[in-house]
Amino acid sequence: MPIEISCTGCSQLLRVSDQHAGKKARCPSCGTIVQIPKFGPDEPSPLPADDPFSDSFPQQSEPKPNPFADRPPSTPNPYLSPAQPSGRSGGFQKAHRGGLVLTFGIVGVLCCMPLGIAAWVMGASDLSEMRAGRMDPGGMDTTRVGMILGIVSVGLAVLGIVVNVLLMVVGAAL
Ligand SMILES: [Zn+2]
Numbered sequence: 001m002p003i004e005i006s007c008t009g010c011s012q013l014l015r016v017s018d019q020h021a022g023k024k025a026r027c028p029s030c031g032t033i034v035q036i037p038k039f040g041p042d043e044p045s046p047l048p049a050d051d052p053f054s055d056s057f058p059q060q061s062e063p064k065p066n067p068f069a070d071r072p073p074s075t076p077n078p079y080l081s082p083a084q085p086s087g088r089s090g091g092f093q094k095a096h097r098g099g100l101v102l103t104f105g106i107v108g109v110l111c112c113m114p115l116g117i118a119a120w121v122m123g124a125s126d127l128s129e130m131r132a133g134r135m136d137p138g139g140m141d142t143t144r145v146g147m148i149l150g151i152v153s154v155g156l157a158v159l160g161i162v163v164n165v166l167l168m169v170v171g172a173a174l
Pocket of ligand 1: 011032
């Protein structure tokens with residue numbers, strides 16, 4: 001079982017094999033010589049034994065009993081990145097534009113393809129904002145549908161151009 005100690009120079013968590021107990025180690029970060037404590041087999045470990053994450057999540061500062069204790073109990077948005085900083089409490093969130101994106105997407109499919117492009121671009125940027133936690137994720141479904149409609153409108157327009165060109169080619173060949 002490795003021994004974990006905090007560097008006296010930079011608080012970096014150092015992990016050394018217990019065969020070095022009682023010896024001195026040089027911190028790889030700042031070069032400070034750190035005395036490795038000698039733990040007998042019946043002495044308690046300096047880390048809380050009930051912490052299952054202490055081995056897989058080395059921390060820069062002093063270890064907390066549970067590194068996930070300060071997380072919200074349920075994540076409102078499953079698409080949020082787990083690496084997102086947890087300082088979201090009281091953070092400013094932009095209101096989503098789901099209704100606008102959806103309207104643009106519908107109008108883009110029905111008549112004017114440029115609005116479909118607008119729905120596509122706006123929807124894509126808004127979805128990435130929501131995933132980053134900077135925008136209200138409540139409109140994610142509406143925004144996604146509007147963006148898909150925008151993509152469809154662009155696809156229909158491209159298809160129409162292709163069909164027209166084919167018809168012209170066929171007409172010229174006859
Ligand atoms: Zn150090």
